[in-house]
Amino acid sequence: MILIKNARIICASSEHHMKQMDILIRDGIIENIASSIENDNAQVIEQENLHVSIGWFDSSVSFGEPGFEERQTMKNGLQVAATSGFTHIMLNPNNQPNPQDASGINYLKSISSGSPVTVLPVGNFSLSQEGAHLAELYDMHQAGAVSFYDYKHSVENANLLKVGLQYVKPFKGIIQSFPQDAQIAGKGMINEDQAGTELGLKTIPTFAEELRVARDIELARYTGSHLHIPTVTTNAALLLIDKARESGVQITCSVAIHHFTTASDALLDYNTNFKVQPPLRDVEETKKVLDHVKNGLVDMITSDHIPLTIESKDVEFDQADYGSTGLESAFGMANEALGTEQSIELLTGGYAVFQKELPKLEKGSPANLTFFDPSESYVLSKQQLSSTSKNSLFIGRNLKGKVLGTYNNQKLQWNERNS
Template identity: 45%
Template sequence: MKNVILKQATIIDSESSFHNQKMDISIENGIITSIEKSAKNTQNFEEILLNNLHVSQGWFDSSVSFGEPGFEDRETIANGLYVAAKSGFTDVALQPNTYPILDNQSAISFVKNKANGFATNLHPIGALTKNSDGEDLAELFDMKNAGAIAFGDYNKSIENANIQKIALQYVQDFEGLVISFCQDKSLKGNGVVNEGVVSTQLGLKGIPAMAEEIDLIRNLSILEYTGGKMHIPTLSTAKSVQIIAAAKKKGLNVTCSVSVHHLTLNEKVLEGFDSRYKVAPPLQTESNRLALIKGITDGTIDMITSDHNPIDIEHKKLEFDLAKNGTIGLETAFGMLQNVLSTEIIVDKLVNGKTIFGLEKNSIKVGNKAILTMFNPNQTLTVTKENILSKSKNSAFLGQTLKGIVYGIYNNGKVEL
């Protein structure tokens, strides 16, 4: 256990009585022991003094892919957790899109064991269906017992409405959370970008916005019938935000997230046919991007994810049609978000998702466990391949200016700076 004093740290935590105050935070054996204007270091703790240091509750990312097992060339669990810590995330939810798919108890146990001893906690998401093929439910209860925090097939909608219905009914016995990616397969067809003016100009096959919206309406109708808890990941259209708002007003137990790239980029970046911008769901129009920001600020959208998805160069640096979907995003999440949202809103949306996924959430006060993110909201940095820590370099944010940098975290009694 690392005993430290965080010197002159501005606390960003709306649940803390020290919100927006510059204080010294003493941490002993992983517990916050004092918060005061100037702490006396009588026990020779390590002092951490960083330029314009800001501290918040530890951040949570509800959607990361690491590759291991099966795709270690894209990212290993060890390097992925190191990157997450350096990016400010004390907790990450690991998607099941490995090889083999995380669809059983032993697979969940494997990744949990691999993640032992790191500053960042890894929480596996179990596949909803066997091999994520949408046909038969996976071993949901067994995976829950092994440590899975939710169930979903990454970037795949469940075509069979009855499977969706049975899953929502089944998980209620143990308060499970079903993640439902929304994109009607028949409407998507062979589309690779948003259907509209840009897709027509580029001669690329489009995916209509209603592919997401129709599937979302269907899934919420099933939720209304069955009850249970549903999380909708990576919303991308204005109408989807309206549909979620209406569902919440009805009293449905639904939450949703939006990705950093959908909040900060629009489909105009596709004009160079750069496959780094090929993501699922596709980047949208500027009016949809602005609607997502409004959905964040008015509280309709519950949380923000990096949707970090490392892809090896052999599958990414291809013709746009053939390239795999996905961008890395952990390292650039905070700095990109600061270009479009306030620091307090960003922190709020990166922390509050813990409650939705049943994770520990501790405000910054004496006696609480120290689960902290350290950052400087004012320093700028330009994203280059050289400063990317992920094994894969498929970042949609290369060349972008980040407004704000992350120093690291204090979690599990460890400092990662």
């Protein structure tokens, strides 16, 4: 048994929202929620300014295992996710071999069992992510794949995406399409703006994203199937998605936290940690995306966590790999930019989009919880990162709010630094 004392509940769907309550958990079930609970046999969780919400959901997480264990093992990655407040993560097909049949999905589920973090595997959309032939979508769905995605690869074959959307519609499968036209993007690495000009690197115009999103909207409209656009970065693309939804198109989207908190001028010292995909946009575009996040145009926010080795980043800019870690900074950056209640809403939006039952913070429900203190401010340092790879673009940034722990799958993670 676990007794959580004097915790402020942040859960808009709960009758206890914004109230200070005690919570008693027995065998993974919330047995009682009351203003005061006493139980001599329970493990007591008590912390100054303790807040609790339903467990957070990250829709875009990459580890290394299998194939790239030097980036991040499953064990380290799940520990990082748990200590960062996430009880559910969607694991991208960004390893080797990528899951493209039922056995690949089953393997990922088997090596991630026994954790307070529930892993929801994402399978390849096309075989080997080459965009020529569909992977075994139905078999992966039956095995537990939550979505299908050629991770960070544009689906250039519009007919293949159309056929895929038609194929998954009967079993309500969800396909993700990376929002970038590969031919327009070409060999560009950063956004086409003043910073790009000063850096002298090959650039990508924003309309590479808008053009692809516009095409994909029409394919979703034609098929009537659910299409998810991950990590959208431009004002125009978000407006297109919003207009499409209003007209009845079944389309959802996410925005990576760095795309509404960090602009392309951060690249001016050639720090490769800021080399991400899609690229960081200019200050004006970044502010517009932040406004859209605040105004409800976005279904969820994501860390878009991509661990990379020193050898992948400590090279010349045009040779460096794309990506930044983000799990450990996700809440602190989101809370600083959006405030606590909206951050929690957007960090839990993935349940509805990806058809997972929304956890309940009420008596009799399975306990799926995140514990945090939203008020503590600090500067993120490399030493604070427990991820194997330290390629975070948020090192040196001011964060607000610290995660205290998680509870899920009848397992408690209580962060040692707060004991």
